[in-house]
Amino acid sequence: MxxxxxxxxxxxxxxxxxxxxxxxxxxxxxxxxxxxxxxxxxxxxxxxxxxxxxxxxxxxxxxxxxxxxxxxxxxxxxxxxxxxxxxxxxxxxxxxxxxxIDGRPLTMFELRNPFIAKTAMEMICETNYDEKLNKLIKQLKTPNHNFSQDFVSDSDNGWFNRYMRDVRPQLLQADFTNFPRALEIFNVFESIVRDKDQFIKEYEGLYPSNENVLFSHNDIQENNIMVWNQDKTQLTLIDFEYSSLNFRGYDIASYINETAIDYAHPVVPKFKLYEEFFDSIIEEKEIDLYLGYYLKKYHQIMSQKIEEYEYKGQLDKLLEKELPILRDEVLRCILLQHLIWSFWTLIMMPIEDLKKCENFYLEYGYQRLQMYIKYKDQFLGLASKQ
The missing domain is CATH 3.30.200.20 (Phosphorylase Kinase; domain 1)
Incomplete structure (x- = not known):
């Protein structure tokens, strides 16, 4: 930036x-x-x-x-x-x-490493269920807020509403005569927001039915996970500027999405999205690997915290019941994420950047939106089978 x-x-x-x-x-x-x-x-x-x-x-x-x-x-x-x-x-x-901190951010390719993925899922679970962080975020924001829902429900600061109110009118008046790529991208966004009520209905239809709402980092990606140079097994989360309450599956979905986006790519627009990596996520065995790491950590936390914990000593029963539920949440949150961050790029982008042929914000937003369009029916179909 x-x-x-x-x-x-x-x-x-x-x-x-x-x-x-x-x-x-x-x-x-x-x-x-x-x-x-x-x-x-x-x-x-x-x-x-x-x-x-x-x-x-x-x-x-x-x-x-x-x-x-x-x-x-x-x-x-x-x-x-x-x-x-x-x-x-x-x-x-x-x-x-x-x-x-004597460390460095992870790379996209390291996020796909099984050991790092396991450590990251455990760290995410600990953060999601941390009592002090959950109490703090409810004090800092309204107790019933939700990052994903605020995207459309917050009329003042929700990113979708900010786009419709502050950015879209400028784009509708912009002269795209010499900028066909910018016009192409804007038209894709326009095709899904032209009917605002229908867009909101479709977006809200993505919400997980099992509303486990917890403290969430909301921006889990390679640049926000540090690995310590002195201890390669120690990971640290940084940059909490988007933190709030959110659906349980959101941070897991963030991690899964970001295993396919390289922000260190040397070629303009300075990122690369590997769609083939997303294709592997659809396979249950791969996504369930991440979810299993998370649920095993959850099982450990609950076993220590709650005397009458329902699944104490019964990890297999927990996995049998919760794995399909969590998979549904994560698949839906993957789609929510693509939409949320695609609109984030447009409210972050200076309007004068429309004139740049190789525009990070436009290209990033466009590719995230295209991923939503491509995977929506497939992921919701899988979710409906859970």
């Missing part, structure tokens, strides 16, 4: 924070090693002194037009206090200075 801050302001802030937190009176940025590790929702740097490269901090600028950074800040502090993530050093409404 490109910073919305003027370069001079950003550079002055980086220099000031480097002097303060690296304990050095730097005269210019030339004395500082600055590594840009920005994702799609924020602008982030690792900074260190060129003379003392081992002393590092992370500086994150909050610039997403779609994220809830007030909520994210509270969750970030909670995770840091418990040793589940980096600690906050300093924070304002514009930026946060964080403890540096």
């Amino acid at each position: 490109q910073s919305d801050l003027p370069n001079q302001t950003r550079d002055q802030t980086l220099l000031s924070l480097a002097c303060k937190h690296l304990n050095n009176n730097f005269n210019s940025l030339e004395e500082i090693e600055t590594v840009n590790i920005s994702g799609m929702s924020n602008v982030t740097y690792i900074i260190s002194s060129k003379k003392e490269p081992s002393n590092k901090v992370v500086i994150r600028f909050f610039e997403s037009k779609a994220a809830d950074f007030a909520t994210e800040a509270s969750i970030f502090r909670q995770m840091g206090k418990r040793g589940w993530g980096p600690k906050e050093i300093e924070s304002t409404d514009v930026y946060r200075v964080e403890e540096y």
Whole structure:
């Protein structure tokens, strides 16, 4: 993501924070090693002194037009206090200075590794069912909110409603004469939102019937899972700006979707979606592998937490009952995800970017929407058989 801050302001802030937190009176940025590790929702740097490269901090600028950074800040502090993530050093409404974790983001291909998938599913389950996080998110937001449902039900900030109110009118007035690719993509979006009521009805029809609603990260992807350099078995979730309550299957669906999207792809538009990887997800044996890891961790948590837990000592019975239910939830959430993130790209995209032939936001949104269109009937057909 490109910073919305003027370069001079950003550079002055980086220099000031480097002097303060690296304990050095730097005269210019030339004395500082600055590594840009920005994702799609924020602008982030690792900074260190060129003379003392081992002393590092992370500086994150909050610039997403779609994220809830007030909520994210509270969750970030909670995770840091418990040793589940980096600690906050300093924070304002514009930026946060964080403890540096000696690690790196996973790659898309690592997400498909069975050991990493198992560890990630267990981590997701622990996060979903964590009592403190569930209590905190209900205090920060309305107790009955739901990230997936807010997409269409929140008239002010829901991403679908923001697209219809703020973005679509501009696109309807845009001159696409010299931009046939942008027009092609806009027409696909227009074909599904022209009848707004029908779109909302179809979207709400995707909701899982078994509404297990829990704390959710909501943006599980390769850049938001860190692996520690000193312990390759330790994973850490970062970037909680989209966290809220959501359907139980959503974070699992995120992980499954992201095993097929490479954000480190070197060729413009700087990502690659591997449809053939999604095809393998339809096979029950592969998706059930992920779900089994999650449910076994759930079984362990409930066995320790609840004295009268129904399935204590009966893992096989739990899997027999819950696996089909969870599979239905995840298949539906995979579809919800494709729609949600396709519209996210359009409210994030500067309208002037329509003129760019190789536009990340347009292409990403288009491909996510096409995945929804391609798999909708197939996934809902599988879900109906559960």
